[in-house]
Amino acid sequence: MLPSWKEVFPDRLGHNVQLLKQGLPAQVRVIHVVKSDAYGHGLTTAVREATRHGAEWFAVAHLHEAVEVRAAAPDAHILLLGAARPLDVPHLAAHRIVCSLFSVEHAQALSDHAGREHTRLECHVKVDTGMGRLGLMAEGCGQWADPLIAAGRHLDVTGVYSHFAMVEPHRIDVAERQAGLFTEAAATLERIAGIRLMKHLGSTRALQLKPEWDFDAVRPGILLYGYGCSEVDARFRTLPWLEWKTRLLQIKRLPSDCPVGYYGTYRTRHAGWIGIIEVGYADGLHRALSSRGYVLVAGQRHPVIGRISMNWTAIDLGSKTDAAEGDEVVLVGTQKGQHLWADEVARWARTIPYEILTAARSPFITLA
Numbered sequence: 595m596l597p598s599w600k601e602v603f604p605d606r607l608g609h610n611v612q613l614l615k616q617g618l619p620a621q622v623r624v625i626h627v628v629k630s631d632a633y634g635h636g637l638t639t640a641v642r643e644a645t646r647h648g649a650e651w652f653a654v655a656h657l658h659e660a661v662e663v664r665a666a667a668p669d670a671h672i673l674l675l676g677a678a679r680p681l682d683v684p685h686l687a688a689h690r691i692v693c694s695l696f697s698v699e700h701a702q703a704l705s706d707h708a709g710r711e712h713t714r715l716e717c718h719v720k721v722d723t724g725m726g727r728l729g730l731m732a733e734g735c736g737q738w739a740d741p742l743i744a745a746g747r748h749l750d751v752t753g754v755y756s757h758f759a760m761v762e763p764h765r766i767d768v769a770e771r772q773a774g775l776f777t778e779a780a781a782t783l784e785r786i787a788g789i790r791l792m793k794h795l796g797s798t799r800a801l802q803l804k805p806e807w808d809f810d811a812v813r814p815g816i817l818l819y820g821y822g823c824s825e826v827d828a829r830f831r832t833l834p835w836l837e838w839k840t841r842l843l844q845i846k847r848l849p850s851d852c853p854v855g856y857y858g859t860y861r862t863r864h865a866g867w868i869g870i871i872e873v874g875y876a877d878g879l880h881r882a883l884s885s886r887g888y889v890l891v892a893g894q895r896h897p898v899i900g901r902i903s904m905n906w907t908a909i910d911l912g913s914k915t916d917a918a919e920g921d922e923v924v925l926v927g928t929q930k931g932q933h934l935w936a937d938e939v940a941r942w943a944r945t946i947p948y949e950i951l952t953a954a955r956s957p958f959i960t961l962a
């Protein structure tokens with residue numbers, strides 16, 4: 595019996611993949627973002643299921659993830675969003691990975707290694723339009739486009755992309771500026787490359803709120819996992835497919851004014867029952883949920899009390915309880931018609947659902 599576990603429902607991912615495929619214009623491709631173990635859902639499971647439902651493109655952050663995707667999807671296009679290192683050229687070529695180019699020097703180094711290995715690499719140019727992260731600055735495109743294409747004698751540049759820092763309806767000017775810079779930089783690069791490039795910009799938020807920024811492809815991540823659908827005018831409503839669970843290890847009665855957990859930061863207000871669950875911050879349960887979060891027991895919400903410790907956490911079961919040791923406890927998911935999803939948990943922990951999902955480290959159980 596596992597102390598805590600993640601249950602995944604790949605059929606719901608299949609539903610999400612189909613929903614996007616059918617709902618987007620036919621010419622818009624979907625690059626399924628499966629980095630960080632498919633946002634904690636299990637990369638191989640995610641890639642196999644998405645492929646079964648027609649997914650053709652995947653994106654990852656690291657080479658080892660790209661290799662894992664290749665094993666699960668022999669025919670897919672795989673975009674490496676992160677560093678393609680010149681010394682990795684033999685692996686990048688062998689696994690047919692589409693590399694991202696971040697600078698003229700990076701293109702030159704990759705191209706030189708590809709030449710030495712008598713191979714070619716397919717690449718997309720990553721343009722920084724306001725994220726301030728990886729990529730060539732859009733504003734300087736007039737200066738770098740020529741040398742970049744010239745440097746890549748052994749590279750096939752087939753695409754260009756950028757990433758939004760924010761797509762917020764109340765400050766849409768910020769995203770509009772990014773989209774404008776991207777459009778201009780992509781046009782310059784296309785002119786110099788002399789071919790039509792695959793252009794992609796939007797991830798979940800832009801995809802949901804701004805159909806005019808679909809370009810040739812979209813790169814949804816969190817949307818594939820059932821989140822990022824709460825806006826009233828969102829285009830797609832996907833289903834969450836990861837549930838995270840544990841069990842009641844011990845139930846005991848405490849008197850009033852009894853300290854619970856390290857440093858006694860919580861004291862019981864009345865005599866009542868507490869439950870100890872076998873999950874803690876070492877399993878990825880965010881410590882900020884200490885005396886702030888909730889879990890489900892028998893379909894009811896119960897507060898987390900006291901500080902979450904490395905392996906165990908206390909919950910308040912109330913002054914009367916029918917719960918029994920061994921009963922299932924839901925940290926993220928559904929129980930008896932009630933649900934508790936990662937976006938709500940994230941609000942209690944003052945973080946984002948991405949962190950809740952990717953932090954959960956318990957072993958997987960896959961359910962049909």
Ligand SMILES: Cc1ncc(COP(=O)(O)O)c(C=O)c1O
Nearest residue numbers: 627675757797798813814815816
């Ligand atoms: C470059 C890039 N594209 C797409 C995504 C997917 O974003 P989201 O999960 O918000 O859809 C990410 C996520 O971090 C990213 O870094």
